Structures are given as C-alpha cells and as structure tokens.
Amino acid sequence: MNQEHGHVVPYATFVKVWGVLLALTMLLTFTSKRFHEALSVWAMLCITPLKAGLVFYYFMHLKFEAPLLKGMVFVALATLVVFIGMLFFDISFR
C-alpha cells in the first residue's frame, strides 16, 4: 500500500483544542496565584493531566488510532502512575 491511512482532522478542531488549552493554562495560573495552596494543588492535579490528555488525544491523533496503540499508551502511562503512587505510599508510611 502506498497510501497513508491517517485520519484527516479539520483545521477548526485543532484551533478549538488550542483555545481550550490556553484557557486551562490561564485558569491554572489564576488558581495557583489567587487561592489557598490546598486548592491550587488540587487544581494542578486536575487541570495539568487534562491539558496533557487533550494534547495526547487530539494533537497526537490518539483519538483516531487503533485499539492496540491506545492500549500501549495506556499501559505505559498507567505504569508511571503506579510508580508515582508507590512513591507516595512509601513516603506516607515512613
């Protein structure tokens, strides 16, 4: 086969995702500068993975990939999350 199989994402979709990413960045900055530390930490824990997820899902075309690739990415990220979880488990019970 000489033809590539990539899904053509409309220009407008990418521009909308970019707009959301900028808005989330401003929200994250505002929250961290204006609110109590506990709230800003929670905002960071929610907004930052959401932003990364948008880049993975749309900009990196993960939305249009086959289940095999999606599964590989999930396993890689889940492994990292498990190790981060194990770190905090270790620190909490020292």
Next chain:
Amino acid sequence: MSGSTAHGAAAHRDYAGAKIGMWLFLFTEIVLFGGLFILYSAYRTKYPHEFHTAGQELNYVIGVINTVVLLTSSLSMALSITAVQKGQQRLATWLVGLTVILGALFLVNKYVEWSAKIHHGLYPNGPELLKLPPGEGLFLGLYFTMTGLHGLHVVAGMIVLSIMLVLLAKQRIRQDDYVKLENAGLYWHLVDVIWIFLLPLFYLAA
C-alpha cells in the same frame, strides 16, 4: 502489491509499524522524565516550605508566556499534518517553519531567564545557590536539570523539524507519504506535554 520483486519490496511502507515504533521511543522519553518527576515529588514532600520559598525565585510570567509559545507551536505542528493530508504542501511547509520559529522563541525566553539566574550566582554549584538551605538548593538544582533536559529536547525537535522542512521541499513528504512528518510531530507534542507538567511544578510552586 505483489512484493515479489526488489522494486515491489522497496515500495512497501509500513505506516502502522512506523507509528508504533515512534510511540515506543516516546515511552522511553516518558519514563526518562517520569523518573525526574518522581524525584521532584519525593523531595517536595520532604522540603515543602523550601520548595515554596525557592519557587519565588522563578518568574511565573515567563513560564506562562513559554507555555503559550509551546502550545501555539503544537497547534502549528498539528495543522501542518492536516495541510499535507489535504495536499496543501506550501501551507504545510510554512506551518512547520512557524513551529521551528516558535521553538526558537521558547529558547530565547529560556536564555533570558537562565542568564538572569546565572548572573545572580544561582546555578548548579554556584556561590549563591550553595548558601541556600538544602531544600531550596534542591529545588533550583531540579529546575536547572529538568528545564535544561527539556530545552535539549526542544533543540532536538527543532533539528528534526528542520530536516522535515527539507523533505517537504524535496516532495519526499507529500499527500501520499507523510508518516515521517507525523512522527516528528509526535515528538514535538511530547516535548510540549512535558512542559505542561514543568509549568506548575516549578513556575507555579510558590
């Protein structure tokens, strides 16, 4: 495709394999930075107040500006793939060129930021940094290590994208063969994702 002749074999391309190969490489990058994020988390838990104080040394406005620059470069990169898929070769070339320029702008901001720090003696093993309490020194050490390693990735990405510009000009990347550009884009987007995490960990830590 028969694949029975040498010519047939040369013409064969494995689109899915090329992408999976690139993602496998990206996993090694995720683990590389993931290890550093784990290190940061461990020390932040040990020195929460020192990390908070040392975070005030960083100008969050520069961090946010650089985030906007990198997010915009990711947009131009993503748009260039659509342009190639639609056969708009010239537009795709301009968009990849814009991505490289935005990468350079990011590095200029980084240069200004690092120069100010170095001027004030705040650099690994620098005179002012050594006077700081251990936790604050650790924060700035991690800052230089992680943003420095990220900066090297930006430089590598710019080199790869410059090669893509040449391939676009030579029609080696075109409407029916663009997986190289897609893979270069995947690398650039991952560099963006890493910065998305560096912003709150360092610039918004105070």
